[in-house]
Amino acid sequence: MQGTDNAALMTAGGALFGKLKALGVSYVFANSGTDFPPIIEGLIEARSRGVDLPRAVTVPHEHVAVGMAHGYYQISGHAQAVLLHTNVGLSNGATGAINAACDQVPMFLMSGRTPVMEGGRFGARTVPIGWGQEMHDQTALVREACKWTYELRFPDHLAAVLDRGWTIANSFPKGPVYLSLPREVLCEPCPLDGLDAGSNMAPVAAAPDRAALATAATLLARAERPLVIAQRGAGSEEAFMALAGLVEDWAIPLSHYWANQIAIPMTSPSHVDWSPDALVREADVILVINALAPWWPDRAAPSPTAKIIQLGPDPLFARSSPMRTFRSDVTLAGDTAAALLELVAATHAQARNEEDVAERRARISALAEDNRNAVRDAARAGNGSPMSKEWVSHCLGQAVNGRKSSVFHELGCPLPPLELEHHLSYFQEPHSGGLGWGLPAAMGAQLADPERLVFATVGDGSYMFANPVACHQVCEALGLPVITLVLNNEEWGAVRSSVTGLYKDGLAARSNDVPLTSLSPSPDFAAIAEASRAYAETVVDGAELPGALERAIAVATKERRQVLLNISIRKSGLH
Numbered sequence: 001m002q003g004t005d006n007a008a009l010m011t012a013g014g015a016l017f018g019k020l021k022a023l024g025v026s027y028v029f030a031n032s033g034t035d036f037p038p039i040i041e042g043l044i045e046a047r048s049r050g051v052d053l054p055r056a057v058t059v060p061h062e063h064v065a066v067g068m069a070h071g072y073y074q075i076s077g078h079a080q081a082v083l084l085h086t087n088v089g090l091s092n093g094a095t096g097a098i099n100a101a102c103d104q105v106p107m108f109l110m111s112g113r114t115p116v117m118e119g120g121r122f123g124a125r126t127v128p129i130g131w132g133q134e135m136h137d138q139t140a141l142v143r144e145a146c147k148w149t150y151e152l153r154f155p156d157h158l159a160a161v162l163d164r165g166w167t168i169a170n171s172f173p174k175g176p177v178y179l180s181l182p183r184e185v186l187c188e189p190c191p192l193d194g195l196d197a198g199s200n201m202a203p204v205a206a207a208p209d210r211a212a213l214a215t216a217a218t219l220l221a222r223a224e225r226p227l228v229i230a231q232r233g234a235g236s237e238e239a240f241m242a243l244a245g246l247v248e249d250w251a252i253p254l255s256h257y258w259a260n261q262i263a264i265p266m267t268s269p270s271h272v273d274w275s276p277d278a279l280v281r282e283a284d285v286i287l288v289i290n291a292l293a294p295w296w297p298d299r300a301a302p303s304p305t306a307k308i309i310q311l312g313p314d315p316l317f318a319r320s321s322p323m324r325t326f327r328s329d330v331t332l333a334g335d336t337a338a339a340l341l342e343l344v345a346a347t348h349a350q351a352r353n354e355e356d357v358a359e360r361r362a363r364i365s366a367l368a369e370d371n372r373n374a375v376r377d378a379a380r381a382g383n384g385s386p387m388s389k390e391w392v393s394h395c396l397g398q399a400v401n402g403r404k405s406s407v408f409h410e411l412g413c414p415l416p417p418l419e420l421e422h423h424l425s426y427f428q429e430p431h432s433g434g435l436g437w438g439l440p441a442a443m444g445a446q447l448a449d450p451e452r453l454v455f456a457t458v459g460d461g462s463y464m465f466a467n468p469v470a471c472h473q474v475c476e477a478l479g480l481p482v483i484t485l486v487l488n489n490e491e492w493g494a495v496r497s498s499v500t501g502l503y504k505d506g507l508a509a510r511s512n513d514v515p516l517t518s519l520s521p522s523p524d525f526a527a528i529a530e531a532s533r534a535y536a537e538t539v540v541d542g543a544e545l546p547g548a549l550e551r552a553i554a555v556a557t558k559e560r561r562q563v564l565l566n567i568s569i570r571k572s573g574l575h
Contacts, residue, residue, distance in 0.1 A: 009189035010049070012155040014042025016186070018051045019159055019195045023166045025054045025081045025108065027072065027447065029065035031092075032058070033085030034129055035112025038186035052196075054081070057478065061470040062089045066096025067440025068447065068474075069107045071408065074427055075448040079106040079169055086112045086133045090141050095434035097145040100176045101320060102292075102432035103260065104232075104313060106169035108162075109146065113138060113182040123187035142178050147171075147319075151180040159194035163201060171204035172335060173314035206313065208332040208339050213346055216287070216309045216330045220252070220343075221350030223285035224360075227276065228254040231291035232312070233261030233423070235337030240423040242344045243289075244268055250352065251361035253279055253368070256415065257294060260428045265421035267372075269365040274416055276300075285309070287343075290336050292317060292431050294326060302327070311339050372419070379417040386568040387542030389487055393417035395542075396455065396485070399549040400425075405453035406445055410438030412457030412487045429462075436465030439484055443471060446480045453483070453553065460488040460522060468525075472532035472562065481556035483563040484529070489571045490522045529564035538566040 010018075016039065020028060032040070046053055059065035062084050069080040084093050090111040100107055114133045117124035125131065139149045148168040152161055165177040194200075220226055228247060234240040243263055247254045247270040254264055255276040264271060272279065277300035280286070286302055288294045290312030295301065302308060310316065310328040313335060317324050332339050375390075382388025393413035397420065400407070407418060410429040420426050427445075429437045442456035458466065463486045475482055526536035535555040539548045545567065552563040 008192055010051075010192055010195075011038055011042035011045055012152075012158055012186045012188055012190040013039035014044075014046035014051065015155070015158055015190040015192065015195050016162075016181075017043060017053045017056070018046055019162045020081050020108070021052050021054045022196050022198055023162060024078055024198070026078065027057055027069075028054050028081045028083050029057050029059050029068050030083040031060060031062050031065055031085055031089055032083075033089060033112065034127070035086050035114070035181070035183050035186075038123065038183060039083070039112075042186070057474070059470065059474055061467040062092035063096050063436055064440040064443075064467055064470045064474065066093045066100065066107070066109070067437050067466075068444035070096065070100050070103065070105050070437065071427070071441030071444030072448045073105050073107065073444075074441065075406065075424060075445040075452070079108065079166070079174075080444075081108040081110065084109070084111040086114055087135050087138045087141065088133065090138065094141050094145070095436070096440075097142045097176050097178070098432045099430040099434040099437050101145040101147075102430040104173050104175055106174040107176045108165060108169060109142065109176050109178045110181055111138075111178075112186075113151065113180045115183045117184055121184050123184035139178060139180055142176075145176060146178040147175045148177040149179075152182065152185050155185055155188040155190035158190055159197075163194075163199040167199050167201040167203050172206045172333075173312075173319060175319075205338075206334045208311075208334045208342065212330050212332055213339075213342055216311075216332060216343055217346035217350055219285045219307050219309065219330065220250070220287060220347050221352055223252075223283075224356065225279075225283050226250070226252045226285045226287070227279050227283040228252055228263075228287045228289065229257050229276075229280075229291055229294045230254060230263035230289040231257060231259050231294065232289070232336070233259075234263040234289070234340055235335060237423045239337035239340040239344075240264065242341055244270075246344045246347060250347070251357050251364050253364045255279065257291065258428075258431070259415060259426070260430065261424075262415075262420055262426050263289060266416075266419045267421055269361075269368050271371075272364070272368050273371045287311065288315075288326070288328075289340070290315070292321065292324075311343065312336055371416075375416045382570070383542035384570075385541040386489075386570050387545065388570050389414055390417050391542050392457075392485065392487055392545065392567055392569065395545045395549060396457065399546065399553060400453060400455070403453050403553075404451065405455065406442075407455045407457060408438050408442040408445065409457050410435070410462040411459035412438065412462070412485060435462050436467065438462055439466040439468065439471045439482070442482050442484075443475060443478075443480050446482050447478065453556065454481075455483045455485060457485045457487065460486055460490065460525070463525065464523075468528050469531070472529050472534055472564075475534070475562040476532040479560055481560045481562055483552050483556050484565070486525050486564065486566050487569045488522055488525065488566055489569045525566040526564060529562070532562070534562040534564050535559075536564045536566070538568070540568045
């Protein structure tokens, strides 16, 4: 670049943030290290030049940083960036990358790379850590979870590399991408051409095959015992309402089987039990909406004569799941919301037998009401000291009714008693099992929509996995009034339930002391939150919970301060 005007150059670290802003990134969640000097120097340089930059958020643990990017996307629909420290920071963020991949959440993951040169070049290795962090294949830490991986080789290639990564992340099925950043490259001057422009490539947006769409609509319209299983929501507010209209007009039962998001209001007369084994067995047509595992094969499988329709961005989960053999007689690939809207319109255009629909409506609405009553009865029976998870969930559902809110659930408040009614009102941990997701994701959601009432409902084990000291520090620094409910039973309830579920008549089912599950004695979780000036309470008696929730909401909405309720619950199974 000899002879180039210095005004047309910028340190690559500063140019990196400028290009991310042009791509639509509002926040870069970062935990810095010895690879960051050119980035920090470049940020000051870019700021002095008046370059429009995304906000750099310091997050003192990488798992929290990735979780915040995850939750931010779920509320905003815009992919964000995460910047981590070489291989050790990337390893801390790898679980978050696995979660994002499983949830089809796009984000731009980046980490520094130990300098390549041992000397003789600006940015080369200096202290022993430069040798200690060298790896044969650093990218291997996240390669399987990412759609695209690359290493920046030259500073003048920065704009093209970021364009490519951003476009792939936002193409269907969406997911994280990863870029490695060697320190010497970041230290070099970067030409500004293309850094203030969006990507020159449009992301791939798939649409269902026309013939397959028509076949699916005909199957649904002619079905005598149809069933919809939705696991990851409807994709948009419009599709949420359209799907609710379809299942109610046609009297089709819909189950949120192990749902990550809800797809219709839970108070709908078509909303049935979250585990509809009997309906799966008797159905003649099943519409599966973006569900990784729509039923439990050993417990309830469809009839061999039933027709199965699988719909979603990757309806066969070809990219993420090496082995998945759920049948698909009609496969509809595309954006969930767009594909659903087309399918709803095509189904409504079909003729229907009103007498058959009326008969089915009476049966399904009665079943839905019976399910709701059973859930409410079970929840109210848990009002004790200590209380049940179901009681906590029921009280939370009552507290948020009529409020713009979102519940981020990670082995905390079970879905059925919440009875939520709105798009984006519920998010459950990804089915990848990377614990510690719930609180960071709620924090990202709160950042994306400051006026939304955001709850993180987590088990005591999940809360500890979230690196809570880091979480509460960031909440205070950013003024995020997230309300955290720690459902504390002093054990790994999920592990205990898994053992007794597999060995129903085994020794663990009859034992009060199950190895490798106890989390007793419990830390003082309220004190952990109070260390970052949070409002905190410990609630033991179920009768006191509604009042505690109202106090929590008042603090979050009026004082704009984070809240933690440490709630003592009974030892129970997995929900």
